[in-house]
Amino acid sequence: MAAVVILAGLVLGAAVARAAGADLGWIGIGSRAPGGASSAGPSSVASGGVPGPASTRAAGLASADRSAVAAAPATPLPTAVGIDLAARSTSDPASLWVVVNKRHPLVPLEYAPTGLVWLAGGMVRGEVVPDLRSMIAAAQTDGVPLSLRNAYRSYRDQLVIHADVVKGAGAGYADRYSARPGYSEHQTGLALDLHSASQPACDLAPCFAQTVEAVWAAAHAWEFGFVVRYTPENATVTGYGPEAWHLRYVGRDLAGWMHVNRVTSLEEAFGVAGGAEYAAG
Numbered sequence: 430m431a432a433v434v435i436l437a438g439l440v441l442g443a444a445v446a447r448a449a450g451a452d453l454g455w456i457g458i459g460s461r462a463p464g465g466a467s468s469a470g471p472s473s474v475a476s477g478g479v480p481g482p483a484s485t486r487a488a489g490l491a492s493a494d495r496s497a498v499a500a501a502p503a504t505p506l507p508t509a510v511g512i513d514l515a516a517r518s519t520s521d522p523a524s525l526w527v528v529v530n531k532r533h534p535l536v537p538l539e540y541a542p543t544g545l546v547w548l549a550g551g552m553v554r555g556e557v558v559p560d561l562r563s564m565i566a567a568a569q570t571d572g573v574p575l576s577l578r579n580a581y582r583s584y585r586d587q588l589v590i591h592a593d594v595v596k597g598a599g600a601g602y603a604d605r606y607s608a609r610p611g612y613s614e615h616q617t618g619l620a621l622d623l624h625s626a627s628q629p630a631c632d633l634a635p636c637f638a639q640t641v642e643a644v645w646a647a648a649h650a651w652e653f654g655f656v657v658r659y660t661p662e663n664a665t666v667t668g669y670g671p672e673a674w675h676l677r678y679v680g681r682d683l684a685g686w687m688h689v690n691r692v693t694s695l696e697e698a699f700g701v702a703g704g705a706e707y708a709a710g
């Protein structure tokens with residue numbers, strides 16, 4: 430089963446790479462120009478100095494051709510070409526790959542992680558810390574001061590927040606923008622909301638998507654094991670409106686695999702149901 434999934438991923442990756450070709454930004458890991466172009470478009474690939482036409486590079490990587498990897502300068506690539514998508518549980522709340530959405534609450538509902546650490550404005554699980562530190566340092570190098578608006582929230586925190594949103598804006602709005610207690614990724618200690626130092630008024634607001642913090646995170650967060658969990662493209666799958674500030678840590682292997690294969694949601698990566706309707710009961 431796992432082998433089939435990996436094979437499917439490889440085929441999909443190859444097809445996508447051939448079709449698009451332009452987005453080879455993941456090659457650019459560690460090749461960020463001094464002083465830092467913060468965009469991850471073709472220009473940053475060019476600055477990485479990867480030789481050969483785009484189609485050759487894409488095909489080489491998609492087939493895990495070591496010669497293509499050897500030709501790339503700087504840091505080794507993530508092991509994004511083939512991963513075992515069954516390697517971790519998607520239902521164990523302690524798993525880095527747990528999928529939490531409106532169909533899949535945390536079990537138990539009042540789950541609380543252990544080993545939380547305060548870092549850059551929020552509490553996260555210890556496993557997140559090294560990559561979060563690296564991401565903040567890389568952003569800093571690019572002139573983008575990343576920090577957290579918040580991260581871990583307990584069941585009880587979420588209960589209060591959700592009740593407040595229901596009271597202020599109604600149950601329909603609350604269910605679209607605020608998870609019910611027991612249904613929030615923030616309760617895992619693996620999710621965080623970025624703060625915008627450049628435009629603080631845009632924290633937790635749609636205009637966050639245009640901030641330098643959001644633009645940087647959209648281009649680079651995956652390099653450090655984070656995914657932008659709620660995007661305009663995956664709103665119907667995740668059941669939430671876009672949140673350019675909300676990052677979820679899944680580790681570099683899965684984040685790299687999703688980036689290369691252009692899979693934008695955990696639901697699609699694992700074939701887990703999502704959507705806007707809460708599970709009955």
Ligand SMILES: [Zn+2]
Nearest residue numbers: 620621622675
């Ligand atoms: Zn969030």
